[in-house]
Amino acid sequence: MFTQEEKDAIYKVIYTRRDIRSFLPTPIERNVIHNILQAGHHAPSVGFMQPWNYILISSETIKDRLAWAADKERRAMAIHFEGEKETKFLSLKVEGIKEAPLTICVTCDPTRGGSHVLGRNSIPETDSLSTACSIQNMWLAACAEGLAMGWVSFYKKNDVRDILDIPPHVDPLALLSVGYTDTYPDKPILEKADWEKRSDLDNLIFEDQWGRKSS
Amino acid sequence: MFTQEEKDAIYKVIYTRRDIRSFLPTPIERNVIHNILQAGHHAPSVGFMQPWNYILISSETIKDRLAWAADKERRAMAIHFEGEKETKFLSLKVEGIKEAPLTICVTCDPTRGGSHVLGRNSIPETDSLSTACSIQNMWLAACAEGLAMGWVSFYKKNDVRDILDIPPHVDPLALLSVGYTDTYPDKPILEKADWEKRSDLDNLIFEDQWGRKSS
Numbered sequence: 001m002f003t004q005e006e007k008d009a010i011y012k013v014i015y016t017r018r019d020i021r022s023f024l025p026t027p028i029e030r031n032v033i034h035n036i037l038q039a040g041h042h043a044p045s046v047g048f049m050q051p052w053n054y055i056l057i058s059s060e061t062i063k064d065r066l067a068w069a070a071d072k073e074r075r076a077m078a079i080h081f082e083g084e085k086e087t088k089f090l091s092l093k094v095e096g097i098k099e100a101p102l103t104i105c106v107t108c109d110p111t112r113g114g115s116h117v118l119g120r121n122s123i124p125e126t127d128s129l130s131t132a133c134s135i136q137n138m139w140l141a142a143c144a145e146g147l148a149m150g151w152v153s154f155y156k157k158n159d160v161r162d163i164l165d166i167p168p169h170v171d172p173l174a175l176l177s178v179g180y181t182d183t184y185p186d187k188p189i190l191e192k193a194d195w196e197k198r199s200d201l202d203n204l205i206f207e208d209q210w211g212r213k214s215s
Numbered sequence: 216m217f218t219q220e221e222k223d224a225i226y227k228v229i230y231t232r233r234d235i236r237s238f239l240p241t242p243i244e245r246n247v248i249h250n251i252l253q254a255g256h257h258a259p260s261v262g263f264m265q266p267w268n269y270i271l272i273s274s275e276t277i278k279d280r281l282a283w284a285a286d287k288e289r290r291a292m293a294i295h296f297e298g299e300k301e302t303k304f305l306s307l308k309v310e311g312i313k314e315a316p317l318t319i320c321v322t323c324d325p326t327r328g329g330s331h332v333l334g335r336n337s338i339p340e341t342d343s344l345s346t347a348c349s350i351q352n353m354w355l356a357a358c359a360e361g362l363a364m365g366w367v368s369f370y371k372k373n374d375v376r377d378i379l380d381i382p383p384h385v386d387p388l389a390l391l392s393v394g395y396t397d398t399y400p401d402k403p404i405l406e407k408a409d410w411e412k413r414s415d416l417d418n419l420i421f422e423d424q425w426g427r428k429s430s
Contacts, residue, residue, distance in 0.1 A: 002359045009221035010359040041416045048411035055421045119368040132347035144225040153334040166425045196263035201256045206270045210381045
């Protein structure tokens, strides 16, 4: 059971957590990194397959190569935001790989647990969804530890496989930048930048059937 | 910033949360359901697209139909676990849809936010991964509220679309059973049932490259 104070702390971290793209060079203590990884490893996983690995990248050379892959993709993506939206997109800072002292590549191995994983046999992508739950645990733990985390999703997976020597069947699901920051925003960066607004929760809830609202 | 007590509460919920398949009929207060959905809605999402909807199912008729779809899939899947593993699989309780007073179908709409969502343009499945982060937030909030949650992944998506009238382009990503329970286990159900063991975290961590261990 959880006390009211404990519940408050849990909701506090859920509401405080943000995607961060600006980092200080301050190094992160090993035990704090370990806490974050333990939180990630205690995520739920389909058939308890635990499909994740965590590659801890602190080498400047490798971070530079990851930043190159992300920037290449960012420039390619900008072409699809034509006109005004392109200018706005290019003004956004979409990652902070070089600044952050640590990048964690979280991977998903679809072969973990054998050919017939309970539950994954019905919905194969539940392995990736489990890995996303692991990332969310890490994100909340990082926030609780006073750290900032950013999920970078601008890259070609094969570039990241090449750079980190990841086998072809393993999915480099996310690059997470981790570090301390002096600019922890109270709202999502994309909301502050007038890119998107938060939806009204009531509009996202249906009762018993798609599209049916409570009377 | 988080105090030590707040950090402890956050790790406590991360370590306590379990996938539950046995529920009491006790109804859930509306404000508690609202807290869980607010937690889900405050998950990160790629390009802030918030691709999720939450269908709250309390109708006995509709829960029966979902339970039918899950049971059909469970029996089909059992055929792939041949021999001893099949007997063991069939002895496992894989869902508690009929028992739980509430089922939440969490969906992912890949068209939300338009054709070129920031970040999703590079990795399309980030919409589903965002929705999984929403589910993990809901799971932690449910645990904090003293509730049990189970993620059912035994179904054909088109059965669930038919039952809940979900449009063909929207993904019924998960069925979550929610309710109170009198059997909250201290370890994952599949670990208790000797189906799978928890991996050693150290074996899942690499340094700078896939397969490289810290010296």
